[in-house]
Every structure is written in structure tokens, then in C-alpha cells.
Amino acid sequence: MTDTGISESIKNQVLELGRNARKASRALMGWTADEKNRALNAMADALEHNTPQIQKANSADVTEARENGLTDAMVDRLVLNDDRMAAMIRGLRDIAELPDPVGRVLKSWEKENGLLLKKIAVPIGVIGMIYESRPNVTADAAALCLKASNAIILRGGSEALRSNQAIAEALQKGGRGAGLPEHAIQLVPVRDREAVHALITMDKYVDVIIPRGGEGLIRAVAENATVPVLKHYEGICHVYVDGTADPVKAWSIVENAKCQRPGVCNAAETLLVDSGLDADWLVKMADILEARGVELRGDDRARNIVDSMKPATEKDWRTEYLDLILSVRVVDGIEQAVEHINTYGSGHSDAIVTDDPEKQDYFGRMVDSAAVYINTSTRFTDGAEFGMGAEIGISTDRLHARGPVALEELTTYKYVVTGDGQIKE
Amino acid sequence: MTDTGISESIKNQVLELGRNARKASRALMGWTADEKNRALNAMADALEHNTPQIQKANSADVTEARENGLTDAMVDRLVLNDDRMAAMIRGLRDIAELPDPVGRVLKSWEKENGLLLKKIAVPIGVIGMIYESRPNVTADAAALCLKASNAIILRGGSEALRSNQAIAEALQKGGRGAGLPEHAIQLVPVRDREAVHALITMDKYVDVIIPRGGEGLIRAVAENATVPVLKHYEGICHVYVDGTADPVKAWSIVENAKCQRPGVCNAAETLLVDSGLDADWLVKMADILEARGVELRGDDRARNIVDSMKPATEKDWRTEYLDLILSVRVVDGIEQAVEHINTYGSGHSDAIVTDDPEKQDYFGRMVDSAAVYINTSTRFTDGAEFGMGAEIGISTDRLHARGPVALEELTTYKYVVTGDGQIKE
Numbered sequence: 001m002t003d004t005g006i007s008e009s010i011k012n013q014v015l016e017l018g019r020n021a022r023k024a025s026r027a028l029m030g031w032t033a034d035e036k037n038r039a040l041n042a043m044a045d046a047l048e049h050n051t052p053q054i055q056k057a058n059s060a061d062v063t064e065a066r067e068n069g070l071t072d073a074m075v076d077r078l079v080l081n082d083d084r085m086a087a088m089i090r091g092l093r094d095i096a097e098l099p100d101p102v103g104r105v106l107k108s109w110e111k112e113n114g115l116l117l118k119k120i121a122v123p124i125g126v127i128g129m130i131y132e133s134r135p136n137v138t139a140d141a142a143a144l145c146l147k148a149s150n151a152i153i154l155r156g157g158s159e160a161l162r163s164n165q166a167i168a169e170a171l172q173k174g175g176r177g178a179g180l181p182e183h184a185i186q187l188v189p190v191r192d193r194e195a196v197h198a199l200i201t202m203d204k205y206v207d208v209i210i211p212r213g214g215e216g217l218i219r220a221v222a223e224n225a226t227v228p229v230l231k232h233y234e235g236i237c238h239v240y241v242d243g244t245a246d247p248v249k250a251w252s253i254v255e256n257a258k259c260q261r262p263g264v265c266n267a268a269e270t271l272l273v274d275s276g277l278d279a280d281w282l283v284k285m286a287d288i289l290e291a292r293g294v295e296l297r298g299d300d301r302a303r304n305i306v307d308s309m310k311p312a313t314e315k316d317w318r319t320e321y322l323d324l325i326l327s328v329r330v331v332d333g334i335e336q337a338v339e340h341i342n343t344y345g346s347g348h349s350d351a352i353v354t355d356d357p358e359k360q361d362y363f364g365r366m367v368d369s370a371a372v373y374i375n376t377s378t379r380f381t382d383g384a385e386f387g388m389g390a391e392i393g394i395s396t397d398r399l400h401a402r403g404p405v406a407l408e409e410l411t412t413y414k415y416v417v418t419g420d421g422q423i424k425e
Numbered sequence: 426m427t428d429t430g431i432s433e434s435i436k437n438q439v440l441e442l443g444r445n446a447r448k449a450s451r452a453l454m455g456w457t458a459d460e461k462n463r464a465l466n467a468m469a470d471a472l473e474h475n476t477p478q479i480q481k482a483n484s485a486d487v488t489e490a491r492e493n494g495l496t497d498a499m500v501d502r503l504v505l506n507d508d509r510m511a512a513m514i515r516g517l518r519d520i521a522e523l524p525d526p527v528g529r530v531l532k533s534w535e536k537e538n539g540l541l542l543k544k545i546a547v548p549i550g551v552i553g554m555i556y557e558s559r560p561n562v563t564a565d566a567a568a569l570c571l572k573a574s575n576a577i578i579l580r581g582g583s584e585a586l587r588s589n590q591a592i593a594e595a596l597q598k599g600g601r602g603a604g605l606p607e608h609a610i611q612l613v614p615v616r617d618r619e620a621v622h623a624l625i626t627m628d629k630y631v632d633v634i635i636p637r638g639g640e641g642l643i644r645a646v647a648e649n650a651t652v653p654v655l656k657h658y659e660g661i662c663h664v665y666v667d668g669t670a671d672p673v674k675a676w677s678i679v680e681n682a683k684c685q686r687p688g689v690c691n692a693a694e695t696l697l698v699d700s701g702l703d704a705d706w707l708v709k710m711a712d713i714l715e716a717r718g719v720e721l722r723g724d725d726r727a728r729n730i731v732d733s734m735k736p737a738t739e740k741d742w743r744t745e746y747l748d749l750i751l752s753v754r755v756v757d758g759i760e761q762a763v764e765h766i767n768t769y770g771s772g773h774s775d776a777i778v779t780d781d782p783e784k785q786d787y788f789g790r791m792v793d794s795a796a797v798y799i800n801t802s803t804r805f806t807d808g809a810e811f812g813m814g815a816e817i818g819i820s821t822d823r824l825h826a827r828g829p830v831a832l833e834e835l836t837t838y839k840y841v842v843t844g845d846g847q848i849k850e
Contacts, residue, residue: 026767029791111812115801124823125793203647207823222628223651228824249846256848342451364841366454368550376540376844385849386840387536398549398632398837399653400825412823415811416789419801421674423681424810 007194014198017153018205020183021126025151027181028123033100039178040143044092046174047139050166051085057166058135065159077133078160088136088167091390095143098389101407102149116418121411123149125207128199129392130155130221132213135163141210142171142185144392148410151184153206155199157213158191165189200225210405212393230401230409232394234320235265235348237378240337240363242354243276249375250353251285256377257351259292263322265394266349266371266381270317270327272337279305282328294324301330317344334359338366345369347396349378370396370403432619439623442578443630445608446551450576452606453548458525464603465568469517471599472564475591476510482591483560490584502558503585513561513592516815520568523814526832527574541843546836548574550632553624554817555580555646557638560588566635567596567610569817573835576609578631580624582638583616590614625650635830637818655826655834657819659745660690660773662803665762665788667779668701674800675778676710681802682776684717688747690819691774691796691806695742695752697762704730707753719749726755742769759784763791770794772821774803795821795828 047054058080065075080088107119127150129141138154145152156164168187175185188195200209200221209229211221222229239257241250257268273282286296286306296302297316298309309328316327317340331337334352341350351373352363360374371381381403383391388406395401401409472479483505490500505513532544552575554566563579570577581589593612600610613620625634625646634654636646647654664682666675682693698707711721711731721727722741723734734753741752742765756762759777766775776798777788785799796806806828808816813831820826826834 026791026793029793109812111810115805117811226648228653228822230824246846252846252848260849360843366451368451368454369839371840371842374841374843376842376847377849379849380540380842380847381840385536386542387534397653399655402837403840412827414794415796415806415828416799417796417801417805418785418799421671421677422801422805423677424685424802424804 007192010190010192010194011198013190014188014195015202015205017183017186017188018126018202021151021153021186022205024181024183025123025125028146028149028151028184031149035179036100036147036149037096039175039180040092040096040146042178043139043143043171043174044089044096046170046177047085047089047092047167050170050173054085054163054166054170055080057162061160061162068159070159074133074159078135078163080135080163084136088139091136091140092143095147095390098147098407101147101411106413113422114420115422118416118418119413120416121408122414124410124412126151126153126205127410128153128155128206128209128227130196130199130209130211130213130217132157132217133160135160135167137212138164138167138187139171140390141392142168144390144407145410146180146184148407150410151181151186153186153188153199155188155196161191196221197224200227200229203227210393228400230393230395230397230405232265232396234346234396235267236270236318236320236344236346237266237268237348238270238272238341238345238350239268239378240272240331240334240341240350240352241274241277241281242334242337242352242356242359243274244356244359245274245277245353246355247278247281250281251288253351253353253375253377254285255288255292257379258289258294258326259324260377260379262324264379265320266378267322268326268351268378269319269321270329270344272340273302273328273330274334274337275301275330275332282306289326292324294326296326296328298328299330302328305330320346334362338363342366342368348394349373349381351376351378370394432617435615435617435619436623438615439613439620440627440630442608442611442613443551443627446576446578446611447630449606449608450548450550453571453574453576453609456574458527460604461525461572461574462521464600464605465517465521465571467603468564468568468596468599469514469521471595471602472510472514472517472592475595475598479510479588479591479595480505482587486585486587493584495584499558499584503560503588505560505588509561513564516561516565517568520572520815523572523832526572526836531838538847539845540847543841543843544838545841546833547839549835549837551576551578551630552835553578553580553631553634553652555621555624555634555636555638555642557582557642558585560585560592562637563589563592563612564596565815566817567593569815569832570835571605571609573832575835576606576611578611578613578624580613580621586616621646622649625652625654628652635818653825655818655820655822655830657690657821659771659821660692661695661743661745661769661771662691662693662773663695663697663766663770663775664693664803665697665756665759665766665775665777666699666702666706667759667762667777667781667784668699669781669784670702670778671780672703672706675706676713678776678778678800678802679710680713680717682804683714683719683751684749685802685804687749689804690745691803692747693751693776693803694744694746695754695769697765698727698753698755699759699762700726700755700757707731714751717749719751721751721753723753724755727753730755745771759787763788767791767793773819774798774806776801776803795819
């Protein structure tokens with residue numbers, strides 16, 4: 001992805017998408033909540049009416065994916081069966097029901113000179129969404145961005161291009177009927193990877209890039225983008241069980257954080273156990289986890305208590321398993337636990353189990369992560385669980401948005417200052 | 426500034442600054458408001474006590490700058506006379522008086538499952554500040570970052586290195602006495618430009634880069650950084666005088682926006698006049714401005730009314746004069762005015778003068794700028810004028826911070842979720 005590799009024609013094609021998106025985003029600044037919700041419902045209707053065409057396009061993608069030897073898991077992610085179509089359509093109608101994130105007065109105050117200042121939530125502008133495989137992201141992301149009055153340029157996985165095109169066409173058709181600006185929703189129409197480079201360096205027309213997918217994709221985008229990126233690298237999440245923990249709650253929280261859905265980013269990867277805790281607690285914890293099929297990898301002190309554990313290496317502390325594997329370390333108290341989390345963690349979601357209010361405060365303040373949990377499971381980091389409605393992703397960045405990126409996070413703000421002729425002295 | 430040009434030793438030196446800054450930033454997460462304010466006052470004391478050494482170092486910089494043929498304006502920016510020293514010291518004490526931006530509960534809510542969610546303002550972490558000339562920025566930026574519990578790595582102009590070093594040493598000495606973590610405030614100790622490249626690509630240890638200076642500097646930083654950048658390109662600010670404007674207020678607002686301090690980013694560069702406004706208004710406006718020494722450059726319709734105007738070219742609409750020059754265009758109503766502003770402006774500060782509430786609303790909603798003014802001057806875009814206290818800069822970006830970047834903008838947030846054993850179903 002270097003400048004020299006970009007064919008001018010692809011670059012110009014993407015620039016044209018950008019120019020048009022900027023124009024559409026300006027028009028969307030004048031859109032009301034009702035207008036947006038009407039468009040969202042019209043888009044859902046259009047997906048419904050165009051289901052046969054969308055599934056036909058999807059079949060072609062799936063066939064080609066199989067021919068190209070994609071893994072079963074990848075092919076599965078690609079498939080748009082009836083349930084997934086229905087969920088996608090329902091998603092759009094749900095987003096229409098959510099409150100409008102634009103126009104909220106975030107703050108309002110008057111100065112001694114009589115100036116009235118308002119800090120108001122406004123759309124970000126143009127959002128570039130880069131994603132892999134799952135074609136439903138096309139509809140989900142377009143709907144969330146539109147609800148926040150943003151224009152979107154979508155760039156899905158090349159293996160899903162036909163599906164994404166069919167979905168985008170249906171969304172555009174539905175939107176058009178509801179008066180949506182023509183280029184509010186656009187899909188990069190070519191498979192070439194050069195198009196991605198053009199998209200992520202088009203600062204003039206794109207305000208933020210949201211990549212969703214494997215670490216390789218995200219790293220490539222982050223390293224080459226000149227447009228700001230809202231990203232999520234990985235979720236190396238911890239549960240620390242303090243000596244003051246309620247043992248029963250601790251068993252249940254660790255089991256939930258590891259086993260309830262091990263393949264997701266907010267599942268726990270490392271258990272930190274206070275050396276002050278009764279050794280029996282860890283023995284029983286290991287029984288529970290091993291009964292659920294979890295492979296345990298411990299440091300020397302943990303293996304002294306549970307000898308069925310494999311040895312953990314330095315690499316384990318840095319690994320997002322996304323699988324039924326848990327690394328276990330015995331630490332000497334909360335400070336060492338926090339030090340471990342801030343050293344090896346990914347700033348995603350980390351939990352403590354303790355009944356001591358001082359330790360709760362300390363952990364809440366000192367753990368440098370997007371979401372910190374006290375006596376509950378890391379698995380709650382999610383826009384819907386937080387009560388934000390659907391999310392477009394989870395940010396492990398620090399600027400603009402941290403944690404779930406939902407509708408409010410798809411807005412920025414401006415100041416509107418009203419006076420009566422005031423001038424600066 | 427390419428990878429190949431970086432000497433390994435400079436890169437390692439900067440990496441060491443980064444590692445140490447990260448450690449200091451983690452320690453600062455535990456600091457209270459009182460501790461920070463005590464450190465800020467101790468730093469002010471140290472600047473006071475070290476004034477002779479600082480001014481001696483400054484004299485050496487000034488002498489070298491003169492020998493190197495820097496312009497008088499550049500040399501003037503460099504000089505630390507008694508007044509400027511006093512202002513710098515007072516600045517630190519003022520920052521100590523401001524409310525703590527860290528720990529604010531931005532939002533708090535309970536879910537049906539009993540989880541208590543709090544969205545809490547926390548430090549960003551490590552801030553890299555890159556600036557030119559004025560050595561007072563060393564103290565101002567360090568103090569603002571510390572007040573928000575951030576560690577800072579400072580990289581000033583090479584022509585001010587001795588001054589910056591003397592100031593940083595005094596700040597560190599004062600801070601040390603108040604228990605400040607050793608590497609909370611660090612200055613890049615070398616002049617080599619390679620150090621800048623190392624700083625802006627050190628994602629692991631630096632969370633945001635704030636560049637302050639000429640457009641060349643900012644563009645180079647933005648293009649080469651992999652760390653997120655909070656930047657301010659230029660201020661091409663407009664005043665639009667609608668046909669419904671109070672003529673007297675309009676004269677006064679335009680005069681103020683252009684003339685009160687023409688060299689700053691929130692001064693007006695373009696006047697847009699509604700063709701519906703009485704032609705006499707523009708004649709009188711031109712008299713007022715010309716009496717203040719302003720050169721007017723108009724489009725054909727403006728020159729038909731005021732024939733002393735020079736012709737404006739396309740380039741004028743895109744130019745930040747920072748001088749007593751104003752471009753003038755006659756437009757057909759508010760929509761054309763907004764179109765002009767969104768096309769040629771820099772998203773900084775733009776004003777309308779009108780008594781029509783509908784036009785006020787339209788302008789406030791449709792102008793895509795950080796600050797939009799209704800019946801008042803663009804010159805108010807400033808942290809202090811907005812009531813935020815001192816500012817570290819003004820952002821024309823859209824993400825994270827827009828407009829004045831003051832203490833609250835130097836924080837991010839995290840979620841602290843407290844439960845009683847809840848697990849995800």
C-alpha cells in the first residue's frame with residue numbers, strides 16, 4: 001500500500017466518492033430526526049423487498065469463496081441466510097427507534113458580557129468504514145452513520161463484494177425514495193487494495209476511518225492512514241481476584257468472563273490471583289474451568305497450587321487467545337495486579353473481585369483501560385449492554401471515543417455563540 | 426523525516442523518553458487535585474528562583490538567533506524579558522487555581538440488572554507537544570498537561586533549545602520538591618529533526634501529539650505521525666452580513682473581527698455581504714475599514730459598489746492573510762453564504778449578523794465550523810474567552826476536541842462498572 005502502487009484511475013474513482021460524500025454530509029446537516037428515521041425504515045423495507053436479489057448475489061460470493069478455498073469459518077461468516085437477513089432488517093428498524101444523537105446541547109452557559117455559549121452535538125461528517133467478511137456490517141454501519149447524520153463510504157471484504165453491492169443498492173434505493181441525499185451511502189465498487197489506500201489518505205473528504213477486522217487489517221490501516229482512525233486492536237482482558245473477594249462470586253465471574261463466549265474481545269484471557277487468597281479457591285476454580293474444557297497455563301506459583309496447569313511463558317501474558325485457554329498468575333496484592341494489567345493488557349476491559357471499597361476505588365482509578373469492572377464480568381463491554389443501542393465497534397484508542405462506539409460517539413460538537421453585537425475589547 | 430534518516434541513537438534516546446513518560450503517566454493517575462496544585466505552585470516558585478539562569482540561557486539563544494540571521498519578528502518571539510517571565514510564572518499559579526478536570530463523572534446510570542455505570546474523565550496519558558519559537562510554551566503546556574494528570578514530552582524550536590532546557594529544568598526541580606514523578610515533564614534534549622519523527626511515531630508511549638506553529642510544521646507532523654494529532658491548520662474566518670442585519674452592529678462586528686488583532690487565527694479574512702443589503706452599508710463599511718488601514722479585495726459585485734477595492738481572485742477566498750487585508754464578496758442570501766464558508770473556510774470561526782431567528786438557526790446548524798457566531802465577533806474563539814481558563818491550542822480537527830483545547834480537552838474517559846456478582850447470560 002504505497003503511493004507508487006496506486007493506479008490513477010482507482011485513486012480518482014475514490015476521490016470522486018469522497019467529494020460526493022462531503023456534499024451529502026453537508027446536506028445531512030439540515031436533516032431532522034423524523035427525516036432520518038423515515039429513511040431508515042424505507043431502507044429496511046427495501047432490504048426486505050430485495051432479499052431475493054441480495055441472497056442471489058450472496059450465493060455467488062459463497063460459491064467463489066468455496067472455490068478459492070476459504071475456511072469453513074470464513075465462508076460461514078459470509079452467508080446471508082434468512083435469519084441473518086431478518087436480523088439485518090430488524091437492526092435498521094431498531095436504530096430508527098433510538099433517540100437522535102445530533103443536536104443535543106452538551107453544555108450551555110452565559111458569560112458576563114452576555115454571550116450565550118452552547119456546545120452542541122453535530123455529525124462528524126464523512127466516515128470511512130473498512131471491514132471484512134460479514135456483509136451485514138454494510139447495513140448496520142450505514143444505518144448507524146446515517147442516524148448520526150454522517151455520510152458513509154463502505155469498503156467491505158473483497159470476498160463479499162457482490163453481497164455488499166446488493167445490500168448497498170437496496171439501501172440507496174430505499175433511501176432515495178425517502179429523499180436521502182444521493183451519496184449519503186456509497187460503497188467502494190472495486191476490489192483493488194489500492195482503493196483502501198486512497199480512502200484512508202483522503203483527509204480532505206473523509207473525517208474518520210473505522211476499521212473492523214483482524215489485527216493485520218487494522219494495523220495496516222492505522223500505519224498508512226492520514227485520516228484519523230478509531231480502532232480496536234485486541235482484547236487482552238483480566239480478572240483479578242483479591243484476597244478480600246467473595247469466593248463464590250469470584251468463581252462465577254471468572255467462569256463467565258472466560259467461558260460464556262470465549263471467541264470475543266471482552267472475554268478474559270488472564271486470571272490474576274492474590275497470594276493472600278486461600279489456595280483452595282484456585283483449586284476449585286481450576287476444577288470449574290477444566291470441567292468447561294478450559295486449558296490453564298500458570299506461572300510457577302499457580303502451578304504449585306494446581307499441578308495440572310501447563311507452564312505460562314511471557315508470551316502468554318500478551319496473547320489474546322479468543323479460545324478456551326486461560327493464563328493464570330499469582331500476584332502479591334492489588335498493586336502488582338494493576339502493574340500486570342497496565343503492562344500486558346490491551347486497555348479493553350478488566351475486572352476486580354473484592355469486597356474492600358478502598359481496593360475497588362484503587363482499581364477503578366489505576367487500571368488504564370476503557371472499561372473497568374468491579375465485582376462483575378468483563379463480558380458486559382458492549383454498546384447494547386451499556387444501554388447505548390447498537391455499536392459500530394469498540395475503541396481501545398484514547399481520543400474521541402473509548403470503549404463502545406455507538407451513536408453518540410459518531411457525533412462531534414461545535415460551539416454556537418449568540419450575542420447582541422458584542423465585540424472583543 | 427523518513428525512517429532511513431533516523432540515527433538509531435536518537436531514536437533510542439526518544440524511546441527512552443517515551444518509556445519513562447508512560448511510567449510517570451501511570452503514577453499520575455493516582456494524583457489528587459491538591460497534589461497537582463502544590464506541584465504547580467512549586468514549579469512557579471522554581472521559575473521565579475531560576476529566573477537569572479533562564480534569562481542567561483535565553484540571551485545565548487537570542488544572540489545565536491541574531492547571528493543566524495533570524496528575522497526581527499522571530500527574534501522577538503524568542504526573547505524572555507521580565508514581563509514575559511512574570512506572565513509565565515503567573516500562568517502556572519492561575520492553572521493551579523482552575524478546577525481539576527480529572528475524575529469528573531460525565532454520566533452515571535444504572536441498568537435493570539443492577540449494574541452501576543459511570544463514565545469518568547481520566548487523563549489522556551502521554552502528550553507530545555511540538556512547538557516553535559516562544560519558550561513560554563514550555564511552561565504553559567507542561568502546566569496544563571500536568572493539571573490534567575498527563576505526562577508531557579516537549580519538543581520546542583531548536584533556536585530556543587537553551588531557553589527551553591533552562592525552563593524545563595526549573596519546572597522539574599520545582600516538581601521534584603513536590604513529589605512529582607521524575608519523568609512527568611521531559612524535554613527532547615537534541616536539536617536533530619530526526620527526534621521529531623521518532624516522537625510522532627512512538628504510538629506505544631505517546632497518546633497524542635499537539636503541534637503548534639506554522640503550517641509547514643503542522644503538515645509535516647500530521648503527514649508523518651502514527652500517533653493521533655490534535656491540530657489547527659489555519660483560520661480562514663468569515664463574517665456574513667445578511668439583509669436583515671442591524672447595520673450598526675454589523676459595522677462594529679466586522680471592524681472588530683478584522684482589525685482588533687489581525688495577526689491571529691480567529692480574525693476575519695472574508696466579508697460576505699447579502700445582495701439584499703442596502704448598498705450604502707458596504708460603502709460605509711469600506712470607509713470604516715480603509716480608515717483603519719485595511720486593504721479591500723472584492724469580487725465584481727463588491728467592486729461595483731466600492732470602486733477603491735482591488736479585484737479578489739479565487740486564491741483570496743482560500744487565504745489566511747493574518748494582516749490588514751479583507752476579501753469581500755456579494756452573495757445572494759444565506760444559502761450562498763453558507764456554501765461559500767463551507768467551501769473556502771477552514772472550519773474555525775464564522776459569524777452571521779442578522780435579526781431573523783430562522784436565519785440564525787440555519788447558519789448555526791449548517792456552517793460546518795468549530796465555532797459559529799450569531800451577532801458577535803469571531804475574535805471570541807479562545808479558551809479564556811469561553812471560560813475554560815488557559816488553552817493549549819485551538820483544534821480545527823473534528824475528533825476528540827474541536828475549538829479551544831483547554832483542560833477538559835486534555836482528558837479522555839473510561840467506564841467504571843460496579844456490580845454485585847452479575848454475569849452475562
